Amino acid sequence: MSTASTTDPAPGAIAQTRLSVSGLGKTYMTGGEPHEIFRGIELAVEPGEIVSVVGPSGVGKTTLLRCLAGLLAPTTGEVRIGDAPLTEPVPQMGVVFQDYSRSLLPWMRTRENVAFPLESKGVKKSERREMAERSLESVGLGGAGRKYPWQLSGGMQQRASIARALAYQAEIFLMDEPFASVDAQTRFDLEDLVLDLRARLGISFVLVTHDIDEAVYLADRVVVLSGKPAEVVDVVQVDLGAERDQLTTKTLPEFGEARTRVLRRIRRPD
Numbered sequence: 001m002s003t004a005s006t007t008d009p010a011p012g013a014i015a016q017t018r019l020s021v022s023g024l025g026k027t028y029m030t031g032g033e034p035h036e037i038f039r040g041i042e043l044a045v046e047p048g049e050i051v052s053v054v055g056p057s058g059v060g061k062t063t064l065l066r067c068l069a070g071l072l073a074p075t076t077g078e079v080r081i082g083d084a085p086l087t088e089p090v091p092q093m094g095v096v097f098q099d100y101s102r103s104l105l106p107w108m109r110t111r112e113n114v115a116f117p118l119e120s121k122g123v124k125k126s127e128r129r130e131m132a133e134r135s136l137e138s139v140g141l142g143g144a145g146r147k148y149p150w151q152l153s154g155g156m157q158q159r160a161s162i163a164r165a166l167a168y169q170a171e172i173f174l175m176d177e178p179f180a181s182v183d184a185q186t187r188f189d190l191e192d193l194v195l196d197l198r199a200r201l202g203i204s205f206v207l208v209t210h211d212i213d214e215a216v217y218l219a220d221r222v223v224v225l226s227g228k229p230a231e232v233v234d235v236v237q238v239d240l241g242a243e244r245d246q247l248t249t250k251t252l253p254e255f256g257e258a259r260t261r262v263l264r265r266i267r268r269p270d
Ligand SMILES: Nc1ncnc2c1ncn2[C@@H]1O[C@H](COP(=O)(O)OP(=O)(O)OP(=O)(O)O)[C@@H](O)[C@H]1O
Pocket: 028, 029, 030, 035, 037, 055, 056, 057, 058, 059, 060, 061, 062, 063, 064
């Protein structure tokens, strides 16, 4: 594990917040009819842990992530952040969606986009700017702060979204297909940024992805959702250690075994 660097948003600060979920269920009402999406979800994400969530299209992954983020109220059960029940979005959690083009405000420079949410926290202007610059440096975007989002590549915009949550001192990142819209090499770089932020800052991640290789490469555990209503049909432990490498990790037998098991469980949940 690498040590905290001087470009970290809060050097030396290691995330300590735990996210847990018990008996979580969600039912949407559509046209007056109840539509139960998932039930009985149990999940705990420890500080510094990376958990991937996979499952067939439409199974309820995004709905689950929105419940975890406090953006959507569950129908049963509860989400806890640390010891407190979660009822609304909190600064300790940062949410990163696939559609980076809509997450940054086009009329603000990147540095201002990152600093902007800190205003509501009452952070002074000079400090906001400094925190934004540190966060941008922390995701490899030092020097890009003066550019507008539309002057950045897709991968750089996703880095800026991550920097914004870092500046806000998020300790848990909830990511919904965050790298699905970038090219393969950029995707690998962003995956490695996730591992780097975990190593340096102890940040934990819940990652929804359709890409089984990505799910296994990044995760300590892969949670497989399946069924109607969806339930957790498997939790695959990924024993690949904290340090991973795009070239070698994916050739390891443990990687292949975890990948095969996840695929099998998605296709044949019973
Ligand atoms: N606001 C809503 N109101 C009613 N039904 C909804 C709503 N949002 C999602 N659904 C339904 O809930 C189910 C799960 O949707 P969700 O987007 O969570 O699945 P997903 O696993 O993320 O899908 P995908 O992998 O295709 O992105 C789908 O049947 C969807 O139509």
